[in-house]
Structure formats: C-alpha cells, structure tokens
Amino acid sequence: MFDSKQIKTAFPILKRQINGKSLVYLDNASTTQKPQSVIDAISNYYQDHNANIHRGIHTLSEEATDAYEQTRTHVARFINAESPDEVVFTRNTTEAINLIAYTFGETEIFPGDEIIVSQIEHHSNLVPWQYLRQKKQAQLKVILLKEDLTLDLVKYRELLSPKTKLVCITGMSNVLGTIPDLKIIIEEAHKVGAKVLVDGAQSAAHLPTDVQELNCDFFTLSAHKMLGPTGIGVLYGKKELLNKLPPFNYGGSMIKTVDQFESEFADTPAKFEAGTPNIADTVAFKKALEFLEEIGLKNIFEHDTQLLDYAIERFKKYPEVKLFNPRAINSQIKAGGVLSFTVEGSHPHDIASIFNAEGVAIRSGHHCVEPLMKHLNIPATARMSFYLYNTEEDVERAEKALKEVIKIFK
C-alpha cells in the first residue's frame, strides 16, 4: 500500500488551519485538493508556454499544442481508450453528458424511444435526459434501488426492450458509494441494441477504468474530482459513434473548410471542441493523472475502502446515527469511500457547521440527487468522502466532531 501521511505533504492546502485546527478534508466527492505538481503546472504553462493551440507556427504555439495533446493521449491511456481521437475535452462531466444529450439525442432519439437511468443518478445524469424526454417525447425509465442500497438488476432486465436507445448509469454513487455492476448493465443493454453512457465523475477517481473491457459506448469524467483543475472534463466515445454524431458547438477549431454559407466540419475530437479550450488546466491535468498512476487506482480504492470500513465501525456505535452505504448493511458488498449519515434530532446543515468548527470539512444537503433523497424519505444527509490523502486520524477527528453534534443536540 502507500503512506497517506506522506501523500498529504504533497498537498499544500492540507497544511491549513480551519478555526484554529488542522484541516481534515472529507469532501472529496465534491472536489479533490490539488498536489503541488498540478498547481505548478498551471503557472508554469502561463509563465513559459502560453499560446493558442492548433493554429500557430511559432514555437510557443507548438509547445502549447503539444502539451494539450499530450494530456489527451494520457487520458486515453488512463481509461484504456483505443485511440486519443476518442477523447473529447469538455468543461466537466455535466457538459460531456449534455454533449451526448444534444448530439446523440438529436439524431438517435425519436418519439416513443426509451432512455433508462438509475435512481441514484446525480442531477447531471438525470436532468439532461428529462430535457430529451420532453423534447423528443421519449420515455424515461428508472432502475430502482434495493433495500441493501444496490441496484435491482433483475428489474433492470425487465425495463430493457427494442425501444431502449440509451442507458445512462453512474460508475459510483456520490451519495451512497454504490458501485453498479457495469459489465452486466452494458452487456444486457447491448443485447437490445441500446448504447450505454457511464457517468464516471466519481468512479474514474477511485477505481481503475478500462472502457474497452467495459465495452461502454460513452464515458465521462471531471478532472477536478481526480486531483486535477476545475474546468476540464472528458467525454470518451467509441470512434465510430463519435464520427456519426453532429457537432455540439459551432465556430472556430471545429471546421475543415469554411465557405460563406456552409462549412465542412473537422474529424472527431476537434469536431466537438469549438473555440479556444481551457489549455492551461488541460495541460495541468496530466500531472494529476501521473500522480494517480504512480500510486495506482487499485491501491487508492483499497485505501478508500479501509477508511470507509473504519468510519462505519466508529460511527455505528452511536444509536443516534444512521449510515447510508451498502457496506454499512453488508460488508461483502463492494462500495466507494462515500459515507452519508444522519444524526437523529439534528439537521445535516448543523452537523456540517459543527464539523467545520472542529476543522473537518464535510458536505451536507441533497448532494444534487434529490430524487434519491425523496426515495430514502430524508431531506438531506451529511456526507464524508475519502481519498488518498485521508488517514485513520482524519476519521477519528470526524468522530470527535460527531460526539460534539450529539452533545449539542441531545
């Protein structure tokens, strides 16, 4: 394994004091902190290499283009895409999903067609499909959650039909940590001719990703949830699918030739990257990928799981506390290091305020998954989410804050 205490030293922000206490950062499902190498890469780019890409002959433009394209090649390797041409840069996961909703939705979804989502989808993998449902008079069907907080794949099979055009599924729930069995979901969808989009915003940061082994049609991720900068996301798509789709935005960089009244569009991925992109952050994203690869995604997941289990063990001792993660119900289930919880008699906002007073950063609210909250019949939860720089001491600090919550609201 690896020494998370040692890793912590690479992240300058984790040296901060919050309310007179050393920061414990447990809001990694929202966004992760950045190592010094990523921070340096951003300023280094602006100091030494800044130029617009794909158009200049001068040295700086060639350097900037090369650095930008190196990240694309690196992402392709990171998710095991067949080719860098299958990697499209976007602003974030949400924009990547919208790209598919607008382009695939425009050309492949017709009245009466069906789109399947699950009950644990983030709003970013639900609201675009609601839009499409309305615009194209399509049907939206939902894979339900079971008592053990995993998805009901028996019922899922019953939802599939020749009308199913697209299945949109998370790789890991940002509220429950649930990890759907993507292999089965994708295999079954393909049997009826449907395509599958995987929302990898959480899973790409915490589990190894192999899009060829999964055989998913589209995969999306956000750099900021995996040690990279904000403002950079990725859409992976199988090349033959991306080639068939119309462009998303129109303008510069996405064309081959332009006449006064019509244009010929560039090949993928340029076809989907109109305008000057977020070059500096894309360049810096490569450093984040290198950081993750050096430690290894398998090791990161194992570390997350250890902390999750430790937190479950520490928190379940308190009768006021209710935990929401499949492993809190059945320790045999594989789940992500995300632990939602409630404390009887106190609102999650108050829990987060008291944790913050103890220097512990957690999230409270509906976590952009309102339908799931309604299903669980709670307005909100407090949530701890772990990453490679978190330690057992961090969990102990969280437990200390929990005791304070119970004391105040008893």
Place this chain on the structure above:
Amino acid sequence: MDLYSEIILDYFKHPRNKEKLAEATHEAVEHNPLCGDIIKIYLHLGPDNKVDKATFEGQGCAISQAATSMLTEQLSGKTLEEIQNIKNEEIYDMLGVPISPGRVKCALIGLVCAKKATDQQIKK
C-alpha cells in the same frame, strides 16, 4: 461553538408558534433548494390592519427553525408594510450569534417567507 447558543437550541427544540393557523389571512411557502428546507408562514391581520398572530410550519436546520420561530414572535403588532421593511440585520441581532455566509440563507428564510406572505392574501 458560538453558533448554537442556548437560546437558539431552545427555540429549535421547543419552537414557539409552530402550528398551522386556520384563520390566517396571509400565507406563503419558501424553499431552500440547497438543503431541502421548507418554511410556511401564516399571518392573521386584525381589524386595525396589524398582524395579531403569526405562526409557521416546516422543517430545517436549527438556525432556520429558531430564526423563524423567533421572528413570528416579533411580527405581532406590525403592519404588513412594517414587515416588508424589516432589515436582515435585525434578524442577525435577534439571533445574537455570528452567521457565516454559508448560513445566511438559513437565518433569513423565515423573513423572506414572511415578506412574501404580506403579498399573498388568502382569498376567502
């Protein structure tokens, strides 16, 4: 910590005026989409055009619940115009604890709802 003073916790655990007001003349609902909180305020306008009873229902954090409960106690005797003119600072003073930017919405949801209610007369 400072935020959870005895007074705030007392109003949270034993809220005053937390009931539906059947004879209300004005009412409004306000959501806080960030945390799923919901507050409903009822006002009853007396013959002298002053509020003589104000109540609330809903769920939320200690700050939103305590602030709204305390506010309902302050509304009696005020005209609708006076309610519209209540300043945010008066709520912070009433709470008497430091309100961080992240908790402003919680502190003010009751006031926002009360002001909305002054505009929403129940048609009978």
